[in-house]
Amino acid sequence: MMTMPVTADQAPPRSGRASRVVLLILAAAGLLASVVGASLFGTANLGPLVVVPRAGGLVGRGGSPPAAPLPRLLDALIWESRIPRVLLAAAVGIALAVSGTVLQSVTRNALADPYLLGVSSGASTGAVAVLMLGIGAGGLSLSAGAFIGALVSFGVLLILLGGGRVANPARVVLTGVLVSQFFAAVTSVVLMVSGDANSTRGFTYWLLGSLAGARWQSVIITGVIVLIGVVVVQFFAPALDAFTFGWDSAAALGINVTAARIWLMILTAVMTAAAVAASGAIGFLGLLVPHAVRIMASPMHRGLLPLSALVGATFLIWVDTFARTAFSPHELPAGVITALLGAPAFALVLRRVAS
Amino acid sequence: MxxxxxxxxxxxxxxxxxxxxxxxxxxxxxxxxxxxxxxxxxxxxxxxxxxxxxxxxxxxxxxxxxxxxxxxxxxxxxLAVVEQDISTHDHVSVRQVVELGRTPFRGRFDALTTHDQQIIDAALERTNITDKQHRSWHTLSGGERQRTQLARALAQQxxxxxxxxxxxxxxxxxxxxxxxxxxxxxxxxxxxxxxxxxxxxxxxxxxxxxxxxxxxxxxPDIVLTAELIASVYGVDVLVDREPTTGVLRVTYLAPTGIGQPVNQT
Known part of the structure; x- marks a missing residue:
């Protein structure tokens, strides 16, 4: 048989380990460059010579010559606002992209995404309950409330889906819509009954998904949870691959399916909850990024998981940079941008799934 | 064995x-x-x-x-299992499906070794699907999918x-x-x-x-009798031997109780 030309109906040629490593290194370099690059952009005009030494100092490498001392305000701006914000965007991007990748494999559903499945909505309910009903106090308890809310909604979703046994894509998505709408309604009730105008407005902003509230505390907590989650998920890459043809098929390949599914569901729930608690509901990223990576590289999870993480982080850093600078001095919530990009992309994924 | x-x-x-x-x-x-x-x-x-x-x-x-x-x-x-009518929404290639057969032999972080690749090549060859190894699963015919799954099973050795x-x-x-x-x-x-x-x-x-x-x-000689087939399948059959090979041959006549020969379609 002749060598066939590469056409649209062919899977990309097998990518060996070498090309996978090259892709990963490129993506990692892209992420590092984005962290530095995005810190340069902002309403206050700071040149690279000012920001880079600060970022260099942050990662513990004082390679750059000592910069002239900055005015206190600018120093605080970079240290206390931009850098944590960029790092939080990276952590949230990783959490959502990896959770999406895992959910799509575990539910055997190309349309699975933490936002579409209502997890973000549950987090909002948790946060609103803390805020309005005065349980605890301060930013940390708000995040804790969001975290618990996300876990609860994820649990409700899993129960409705019979522990992930339901494989019909339409039913999975509709169940997600149901969970999402229910928790949104609870949130509205709490807001209407007990909210004053100011806190309600602040809250709406958070509901849309924004990284504006990034502080070191939330960056560190979210970052640690997400990093642990991503590393543990990587252990399940062979199981995720084996799920390609269903659970019986995976079991026949020697995978302990029940244990793998429980672990993966807990890991995605915790990572998503951490992300949503820190940033509110940023939608579609968990759908968009894994599909883009599958098209660019291989669908096998040993490479797909780390690549999705890196691309997700880079993507959200730039989305957020755009969100905070494009219409300066007005700032858009990052979740609005991801939805603007994500809804059309969702339509494309639907077509790809149908084919 | x-x-x-x-x-x-x-x-x-x-x-x-x-x-x-x-x-x-x-x-x-x-x-x-x-x-x-x-x-x-x-x-x-x-x-x-x-x-x-x-x-x-x-x-x-x-x-x-x-x-x-x-x-x-x-x-x-x-033990390898070839299930009936399995499907996926992932855009995996034939070779990637066959690679899954090496799952029980592979560590969590191990790449496929040259030995694994040789086993995969041999499995593709035996099931006669080598020339389609880079095709996407979704573009395969039912028969090609079946052969891909068999190749995956053989890759489990x-x-x-x-x-x-x-x-x-x-x-x-x-x-x-x-x-x-x-x-x-x-x-x-x-x-x-x-x-x-x-x-x-x-x-x-x-x-x-x-x-x-x-x-x-x-x-087969013991089990495939006209009486047993009639009672289990509810079909009247003629069981004889194919003249050149001597292999048992089952000819379907009619659902039991109808009694008229029907054309096999």
């Missing part, structure tokens, strides 16, 4: 008993055919043999070792293999090729089949199931 022994297997779901006291013995590279009408319990029995469902009673042994004492991974290193109606969706040539291939492998096979003539020709041993019970077991 391994040995699969099942004794006294029964299984029920929601109070309905689907399998009653099944005994089965497959050994030494034999091809054991599971026959029976739709719903007779062939697929269920294969799932119990594969350890994918737990029997209510009875035991399954591989070379004398109880299935319960084998962990999933070590079982998958000796199993001692035993369970196949659930693998000749479905295959044209006649590929049906014969697949069964010829199984006879050349030194692998003990348990295979659910619909086609009585294929079973007569390729199986060393036949287990006939009806309503979840074994109603006959033995060589």
């Amino acid at each position: 391994g040995r699969i022994t099942a004794t006294g297997l029964s299984w029920s779901v929601k109070g309905h008993r689907l399998l009653h006291d099944i005994h089965l013995d497959a050994r030494d590279g034999q091809i054991v055919g599971l026959l029976g009408p739709n719903g007779s319990g062939k697929t269920t029995l294969l799932r119990l043999l594969a350890g994918l469902r737990r029997p209510d009673t009875g035991t399954v042994r591989y070379d004398g070792t109880n299935l319960r004492d084998l962990n999933r991974r070590s079982l998958a290193r000796r 199993p001692r035993e293999i369970l196949l659930d109606e693998p000749t479905n969706h295959l044209d006649i040539r590929h049906q014969l090729e697949l069964l010829e291939l199984l006879t050349t492998l030194e692998i003990t096979c348990v295979i659910a089949l619909h086609d009585l003539n294929l079973a007569a020709r390729y199986c060393d041993h036949i287990v006939m199931l009806d309503h979840g019970r074994v109603v006959a077991a033995g060589t």
Whole structure:
């Protein structure tokens, strides 16, 4: 048989380990460059010579010559606002992209995404309950409330889906819509009954998904949870691959399916909850990024998981940079941008799934 | 070449008993055919043999070792399963599917070794699908998918293999090729089949199931009688031998009680 030309109906040629490593290194370099690059952009005009030494100092490498001392305000701006914000965007991007990748494999559903499945909505309910009903106090308890809310909604979703046994894509998505709408309604009730105008407005902003509230505390907590989650998920890459043809098929390949599914569901729930608690509901990223990576590289999870993480982080850093600078001095919530990009992309994924 | 022994297997779901006291013995590279009408319990029995469902009673042994004492991974290193009509939404290539067969031999972070690649190449070659190895699963015909799954099973280098109606969706040539291939492998096979003539020709041993019970077991000559086929399938048949090869031949006449020959379509 002749060598066939590469056409649209062919899977990309097998990518060996070498090309996978090259892709990963490129993506990692892209992420590092984005962290530095995005810190340069902002309403206050700071040149690279000012920001880079600060970022260099942050990662513990004082390679750059000592910069002239900055005015206190600018120093605080970079240290206390931009850098944590960029790092939080990276952590949230990783959490959502990896959770999406895992959910799509575990539910055997190309349309699975933490936002579409209502997890973000549950987090909002948790946060609103803390805020309005005065349980605890301060930013940390708000995040804790969001975290618990996300876990609860994820649990409700899993129960409705019979522990992930339901494989019909339409039913999975509709169940997600149901969970999402229910928790949104609870949130509205709490807001209407007990909210004053100011806190309600602040809250709406958070509901849309924004990284504006990034502080070191939330960056560190979210970052640690997400990093642990991503590393543990990587252990399940062979199981995720084996799920390609269903659970019986995976079991026949020697995978302990029940244990793998429980672990993966807990890991995605915790990572998503951490992300949503820190940033509110940023939608579609968990759908968009894994599909883009599958098209660019291989669908096998040993490479797909780390690549999705890196691309997700880079993507959200730039989305957020755009969100905070494009219409300066007005700032858009990052979740609005991801939805603007994500809804059309969702339509494309639907077509790809149908084919 | 391994040995699969099942004794006294029964299984029920929601109070309905689907399998009653099944005994089965497959050994030494034999091809054991599971026959029976739709719903007779062939697929269920294969799932119990594969350890994918737990029997209510009875035991399954591989070379004398109880299935319960084998962990999933070590079982998958000796037993391959080819399920019926499986699908995926992932855009995987044929080769990537066959690579899955190496799962039980691969560490969590290991790349495929040259040895793995050679085994995969050989499996693709044996199932005659090498030229399509970079095609996406979604562009394959039913027969090509079936051969891809068989290649994946062979990549597990199993001692035993369970196949659930693998000749479905295959044209006649590929049906014969697949069964010829199984006879050349030194692998003990348990295979659910619909086609009585294929079973007569390729199986060393036949287990006939009806309503979840074994109603006959033995060589094709013993099991494939006109009386048994009439009572199990409800079809009047003529059983004779094909003159040139001497292989048992089943000719379908009519559903029992109708009594008129019908054209096979």
